[in-house]
Amino acid sequence: MAAENNLHFKLGLIYSDQPAERLQHLYDEGRIRPLANAPVIERKLFERSHTVAMMGVEPLQELLRDGYDVILAGRASDTALFAALPHLNGADPGLTWHMAKTIECGAACAIPPDANGLLVTLRDDHFDVTTLADGSRLTPRSVAAHTLYENADPFHIAEPSGTLDTTHATYEAADERTVRVRGSRYIEADGYTNKLEGAELVGYQTVIVGGVRDKVVIERLPELLPMAKKYFDAKILDVFDGRVDPDTIDINYRLYGTGTVLAGTEPTPLQPQELGVLITVTAPDQGTAHAISTFVAHASSHLPIPEYDGLVSTLAYPYSPPEMDRGPLYRFTLNHVATGVTPTELFRTTTEEV
Template identity: 40%
Template structure:
């Protein structure tokens, strides 16, 4: 049996210290935590930065380093610094060394770096996944950062170094949990299924914000136990997690194969824990890793106006459409032909789903968010300025008195800087699982 302690869904979300102490007392074989994902968009990968503050990360990471010391087991983080670039791995290494010095502790650190050379990837033979964007070699070469998602094999290699703390670049969410039990020979289907259920900590429990989770894997299945007060796992909460960020509720693809939970059985063994058996792991013919890349898609200026007049709130979509038409004509007249994009998103009606929202709720007021994207910041700013009079005074019809709306900021135009776009949703075949990765043990 292998026992994995998962403090939370990601470093930066916080964790229940009392529950974490319970987990340490349960003598885990490994403490594993995710460091990020693509959930917050392409900017973090594009810039190679974490979405969380250094101070906040340090406080949480210090608690986990102390927990590792008390438990006497390795501590592993995947997708360090939100995006898993080399720069964010180095960032967390620096924080780790600072914590160890301040705490008077010693620990061996291993790093697994996953960043790829865009010029090399532009020449590589890639396979597009369903829904992948149309890209050419030039767009790939323009990426500011590209990472390959490590799987369990690369984390196993890091564990083999004997390091106390493993700081990995971009990994699949499950890899850091699955590696040790697979290495120990636990049931592969159970390991991957348990890793999927446990990837977000207590999100698979009745108190999803509580964070801390204990996962036990063995020769036939796995058991999941949330450790915070008033947090329980049920067959429903555990089975439902296969739907989380997964297009197929029964199949999960990972480097080297796929998980099938079609025949899984979920059984409550007490009022807190659930036992799961029946999942199967299928090896693939080739070992592939997914790639993620981001590049600058332009520069943005944003502006926000708020509208409360019931007549304009009710007709906000028509108002926006008319503004966009008149604004486009003015841009051409004043600035000549321009390659840009201008969006007006109605906050309070359809800002989240856009045209997919077929039944927007009525609102007493709405905000209209203007987003102008152009090839450079100065052009985006000038185009947004041409939009300003419309957002402030544009009437729905010529017969109406000129209205006045509200700008929350002065000036209303806010330069947002570079906007990034995801470029890659592709896989790359490797002859050896370590071919795209670099493992180093630090003194």
């Protein structure tokens, strides 16, 4: 892009990937702390998973101080990207972090929400946030509501260096497109932390999408599907002549319309007239997942219904063939923080003249 447009600039690159050896060292020193509902981890996890640390403003500010024109950063706090420069220039930290939180998703807090940007004017005792798209507007309510987005607590939002406290923030309409915000505070943390996020390869997946509108079938599925899974275990041993262990294969049915989205915590009983059925087959490799899904799809479309005589169709598939290879499947492995670190310790920076 620079060559095509004859651009010349100083480029800074900040990498957030974490070597396994560094993570194991932090683990051995007891400096990796779980966040709420984090999974239990073991030392070997770091060898098989890919982990990044989430940077705050400090690695970005180092390059800004040195006059770099373009910065490409790895994993960073969304708000850090907007807070780095005003924070560096001495703006009020509470207003700076609240401003950054407000605009991190563009015009997501506008009415109607859209993918355009917002303009913020940051002053000593308040900031004004304004929509840029014609036909859109901001209200005190829409701006205040955005502090709840992706946060369990709308008043306390954690960052690597501290916590944004919006408990006493006020929101007022300056005009139809502008909201004025005051009263935000930033509470510095006792120690600096960087969030760690990791993922590992689980296997490869093939998916099947189907549906059913037969009430008899819908009522029978909860007892038929466990029976089907037992059949599939035997079928896997037979088809692959013992080369594939059924325990390494996951065959999962999600019945949309029976509370699947809430995963068993549906507050009211549902009596669906029709169900959407998502079948996932996960295996160590894509070929095995696809092969197993072919007989899973066939058998699932002809489950034995005691109320009916003979062969009946139970699931309808919108595609033929119904098996769709989804590729590699990953799962999150970390929801932790690294403690006792300096703000730039976990990040590697390189620079170049473009």
